[in-house]
Amino acid sequence: MKLPSQRFLLAFFFALAALGFLLPFWPLSVVGILLAAGWGRWFAALLIGLLLDLAWGAPLGLTHFLYFPFTLSAVVAALIRLWIARYLLDRAPQERL
Numbered sequence: 001m002k003l004p005s006q007r008f009l010l011a012f013f014f015a016l017a018a019l020g021f022l023l024p025f026w027p028l029s030v031v032g033i034l035l036a037a038g039w040g041r042w043f044a045a046l047l048i049g050l051l052l053d054l055a056w057g058a059p060l061g062l063t064h065f066l067y068f069p070f071t072l073s074a075v076v077a078a079l080i081r082l083w084i085a086r087y088l089l090d091r092a093p094q095e096r097l
Contacts, residue, residue, distance in 0.1 A: 010036070010044050017048045021055055030073055037077035049074035 013036040020028030029052050037045035049070035058067055066072060 009039060010041060013039070013041070013044065014048055017052060021052060026056070029070065033070060033074050034077045037074050038081055040081065042074070042078035042081070045074040045078060046071065 013032045015032075016035070017029045017032030020026060020030070020032060033045050033049050033052070036042075036048060049068070049072075052070040053068045056070070058064070059069055
């Protein structure tokens with residue numbers, strides 16, 4: 001069960017990503033996805049990324065080979081968070097006083 005503050009955080013991350021779509025300012029959308037993934041809500045970040053990829057469509061120009069750039073950024077951010085968390089937890093074992 002999620003705490004009410006966590007629900008507000010997810011709503012804030014989604015609103016930030018949606019605002020980036022509405023303005024149209026795509027870096028704001030990426031910030032919303034990265035914050036959601038960095039906060040540990042990788043599934044929400046993945047869903048937001050998929051929704052934004054559907055809304056924006058395939059990129060044009062030099063980045064045309066990235067068919068799903070927002071989803072890829074969500075996956076990369078979630079993997080980086082997992083790697084950092086595992087690295088930090090392995091390096092700092094918890095001891096009892």
